[in-house]
Amino acid sequence: MICQGAHTILVSIILIFHQSMRLPSNNESLRTLYQLELYGSRISGCFPTNPSLRVLRVRKFKLSSLGSLVHLRYLELYHIKTKKLPNSIYNLHKLEILKLKHLPDLLCLPERLNCLKHLRHLIIEDCFSLSCMFPYIGRLSSLRTVSVYIVRSKTGHNLAELRDLKLEGKLSIEGLENVSSLSDVREANLMGKKDLRELCLSWSNSGKTKTRANNAIEVLHLLQPHSNLKCLRILHYEGLYFPSWIEIHNCLVYLELRSCKNCVQFPPFGKLPFLKQLILSNMDEVRYVDVDESHDGVGVRVFPSLEKVSLLGLPNFERLLKMERREMFRLSDLTICGCPKLVLQFLPSLKDLIVIGCNSQLLRPISSFHCLTTLLLSEGNKMTSFPEGMLRNLTCLQTLILTNFPKLKELPNEPLSLALERLQISRCGDLESSPEQMLEGLQSLRTIEISSCGLRSLPECIRNLTSLEVLTICDCPTLKERCNEGTGEDYDKIAHIPKFGIE
Template identity: 35%
Template sequence: MANGFIKPEGNLEVEDVGYKVWKKLYGRSFFQEAKSDEFDIITSFKMHDLFHDVAQSIVGEECVVYGKTKLTDLSTKVHHLHSFISNEYESVTKTSLDRVESLRTFLDDSYCYDKNVPLLPLNNSLRALKISSRQIPLLMDLTHLRYLNLRKSYVTCLPRSICRLKKLQILKLEGCSALVRLSKHLTQLQDLRQILINRCGSLLVTPPKMGKLRHLKTLSKFIVGSKSGYGLEELHGLKLGGKLHIKGLENVPSEGNAKEANLISKRELNRLYLSWGRSEGSNVNAERVLEGLEPPSTLKSFGMNGYKGKQLSRWMRNPSILKDLVDIILYKCVNCKELPPLGKLAHLKRLYVHGMKDVKHIDSESYDGVEEKAFPSLEEFVMRNLPNLERILRDEGVEMLPRLSILRINGVPKLQFPSLPSVEELDAREIENEGSFMEGVVGNLPRLKSLYIISFSKLKVLPEQLGRLGALEELMIIECDELEAFPEHVLKGLTCLRRLEVYRCKKLKWLGEGLGHLACLEVFHVSRCPEVVALPSNMNQLTALREVTISGTLLECLQGVLSLQRLVIKHCSSLPEWLGDMTSLRELRLARCSELRSLPSSIQRLTNLSHLSIEDCPELEKRCKRETGQDWQYIAHIPQVRVVSSSNTITCCDTIRYIWTACNTAGMCSALDFWEHDTPMNQFDRIVE
């Protein structure tokens, strides 16, 4: 689109023509192995290597893609340039870029924290531009620009110069965490067809009079305001498709205003998300507003956040409207007492229910007939902060969840575990009665392969029942503050365990000799467990062990473990000479070792070592400086050496400065106003983006 290679044909929009061309090329095997997400959207595909070689020979010097080294010599004939190098250096020199006579495409993915203003070519022939930098340069001279992707910028407001790009068709904003508002003049860009906003969690307002953008086909986020020009009526005539997240619904005064959005006519929509913010003192009837937001029956994904009504709308109980849904998120609908008949949705694959204090059953419908199954296609199920949830189905006499593979639960103290023979992954958080919980797990999840135990506040010793999970391959234990020990026989029973990770268990003292009997163990991480000062003496029996993360105090326990390929060491004051005996090591990472003053000379014996990362180790930074550091002689043979200074991390001062700037930009009196409006990038936003 940006370079004019495809154009509208008759009644076909340019996007449809592009898809038609892609399908033709795919049908002729020019493209292969296409992969789609759960919404049937193509996410990736490959080009046959023979076709790739032919295409490359045809374009010659016109197209350049690079990512391994800094590019210093560009042909003047380059038209399309893509960089995806990522380090502390600029990916291409300014001198080299200025030599290019007619650059049409410049996609720069070479983000690094210190890069303030990106390099841009001097000529104004660009049609497509992607830049990754903290600041946004002036762009008014790029009069032919049609595609603009701004990534990881720290600006709080889009510069007005963007509004002078009269031919711009696609505006994409990604990971601009400080962005509070877009330019109010954005509607001057009458050729805009797509506005895509992802991971910009601080955005408070969208521009007024968005309805003027007559050609707009995609608007991923729209924030309703209380002033004229910011209401839902702006969406009425837009033929939107793809994803639409409407925020600020507490500002909609009536059902009639909600109907002005005309969502039911937008049949190209496949993902719709509705969010209400805080509305203290408001007399708005959320139930009537929701009734007026009836969507088309084409949706694949639907979510609600912050809905204050007690009853759901009639259209949410209409199977013909919800029939194609594969994904549903109901988040903090705190007053709802019942959910729609979700178990009868034949295509539903993912269900997320969070923060509904009065719900007792996920599905209260009755099921007739021997053949009928509840949630026949559900694969992932998340239940969080449902204090009164008792059962998944009110009537559990029917077969349920035959395809469920991932189950995540948190804050469901009354839930009775049904039989779930297909579940392979369980993420359990904040469980108080760990004994009965583990009985339910062992008795009802026979195929469990991955278990995450997180924030079990009363857990002192790993339950004995855990040792009966013979199929378990991954065990992760996080923030169990009272946990003191691993009984030896529990670990011995986990004969298939391949991965064991333990984090932030502040009272844990001993992992048990059973650790050394895990013959299949490949990955072992233990971090921020200050009382663990030793590992079992039989660690050298773990011949399958490939990856380890430990603190420096435990390093001596790894002597003789020669199978390691990846080693992460944190908070270490010295490294032993026997480290050079780990000749299988391919990656070594040293992090937050403030007292570590040198590397052992034996590290030069690690001839298979291809990656060395040194992070926040101030003394080593000097000694490992390229070519001139005292320890450089020991690591010069390593292909990739990465030294990251603590000065490159985002500090508390950076965060305060960002909040202060955001408040001033939005015209708010204090940071308190900022947080009260909404939490930047809240959990619901993360889920839907």
């Protein structure tokens, strides 16, 4: 805001709405209006339609007002319920940046959006209903960022439109099942887009046919990006295998393969020198991450930089590495969900482990993960007990969460880590007691949360946990009665705890 004598020229407003805020009526010189995201915020009063506005970020905006903002350079619309943008957006000839975020009902972009010749960045996020771009995007010669491009069989919507665009940053190509010509795929020239850093290649989630699978293999082979790429995601790919170009992309740090149902084997990802995060999900046939035996030798390290792995919905997955070796020294974060046949291998640096869908075979090796600091185990529907000694050597463990073991009869009768700070036990309906030895001497323990369990009493040693600050008990009728102040048989055990709650 600039003050000149008795006149005030409003140049920029950053709006932080608490409940509602009325815009000043004297806003002819307003250049920037940027609404910060805050739950429950809303604008009251007349929205500015003066042509002086250059930057606009709003939610709950009447889109019919767009056409008058002819000097806009930056437009960001978010959390607006609309199926389409008004044709008046064609009036924004000077627009350089268009961001569309969290528009869940948006179906398509305006047909003649390529008339915005100065457009440099088109960012689309969380517009889940969007199924159609605008044709001939390749005519926007200034375009540098297209976060989403949807392939269609209609004229002007093919991959060849990307040929001459000098794209950078992030690109997600959807609708690859609509590719009708391999020559269009070649013309997309992803190999020549050296400034792309993130790439997502996605097919639709529809039925399988042999023709589609063979076509998908050829398409993916021709979509090889430049070797500068850092992040790669491949979704709903129907081929039996992946092209070899993936294993030579030495700059990759993030790789996600999701719902590639026909895939039976991966390339040797273990050779990727800088790969830090790997996500594999919803694939029925794969058994190993890395099967290459050529680097199975003394001193050879696979996945030299890999730190985080997620294995989700892999019903036949057996091992991380086909060959037994101990070179995954950097893996520190592992999430497993729906992998009933998995056998865990030696992971000396593992610090965070989440297992959803537990069985004894899967949990037995946990005792060898001496560096674990966080352990979450969930959904062991058939388990009545944990493997003997499972928690015995976890001397660094700080957080232990056990949830949804409906038939669990007993907890491990062995001391927990002296470093333990938080213990949560929930949805273990058949669990009636907790062994004394489990909690003895835990002078670092700060929080205990117990919910939906059949526990009949608290262990005697809980009165000696002098560092315990929070005890929460929820949906445990017997414990609730025993811990009532004044009348409960266990109340004297917990009277020293500063924050105690029963629900």
